[in-house]
Amino acid sequence: MIRVIDYGLGNVSAFLNMYKRLNIEAAVARDADELRQADKLILPGVGAFDHAMELLQASGMRGTLDELVTQHKIPVLGICVGMQILARGSDEGKSAGLGWIDGHVKGFKSLGLDLLLPHMGWNDVQPVGDARLFAGLEGDGRFYFLHSFYFQCERQQDVAAVSRYGIDFGCAVHADNIYGVQFHPEKSHHFGAQLLKNFAEL
Numbered sequence: 001m002i003r004v005i006d007y008g009l010g011n012v013s014a015f016l017n018m019y020k021r022l023n024i025e026a027a028v029a030r031d032a033d034e035l036r037q038a039d040k041l042i043l044p045g046v047g048a049f050d051h052a053m054e055l056l057q058a059s060g061m062r063g064t065l066d067e068l069v070t071q072h073k074i075p076v077l078g079i080c081v082g083m084q085i086l087a088r089g090s091d092e093g094k095s096a097g098l099g100w101i102d103g104h105v106k107g108f109k110s111l112g113l114d115l116l117l118p119h120m121g122w123n124d125v126q127p128v129g130d131a132r133l134f135a136g137l138e139g140d141g142r143f144y145f146l147h148s149f150y151f152q153c154e155r156q157q158d159v160a161a162v163s164r165y166g167i168d169f170g171c172a173v174h175a176d177n178i179y180g181v182q183f184h185p186e187k188s189h190h191f192g193a194q195l196l197k198n199f200a201e202l
């Protein structure tokens with residue numbers, strides 16, 4: 001079963017509704033026992049990096065989540081800030097991230113380009129390499145974004161897809177059983193439904 005982690009951030013019901021339409025079993029996880037019932041996990045998030053880490057820590061699920069992902073290799077999909085906290089840290093705050101993927105979250109503002117922030121709306125997404133998360137979306141995937149920070153991977157092979165906003169930036173990451181997307185699949189119509197279906201079928 002897919003468990004959507006409810007630690008106080010992200011539209012959990014949107015993911016449950018989309019999986020219901022896809023006829024794929026999914027439920028919420030609000031504690032460690034519910035986490036352990038999962039064979040896949042979705043880690044949503046909106047807002048600020050430090051706030052996300054504080055809420056996750058306060059939820060009582062952080063230790064079990066680390067164990068399931070890093071030791072038992074349960075597949076996890078981080079979304080928006082849920083992707084950003086996969087990194088070691090962020091320019092947005094001072095808290096350490098989960099550190100599951102080598103990288104750091106950078107602000108578009110630091111690029112010194114004349115960009116409207118946040119980056120908001122639909123944008124093309126180009127998969128990189130063997131990106132199973134994007135099966136059926138090669139060449140025409142468009143997703144909904146809302147962010148001012150982006151994940152800069154230390155290892156190029158961890159970049160699963162790129163998009164362009166002033167620069168080409170990694171909008172999806174993948175290392176072993178760990179996946180992340182900066183955009184919102186739950187707001188991206190049939191493109192998002194296909195991606196969430198792909199995750200369920202990994």
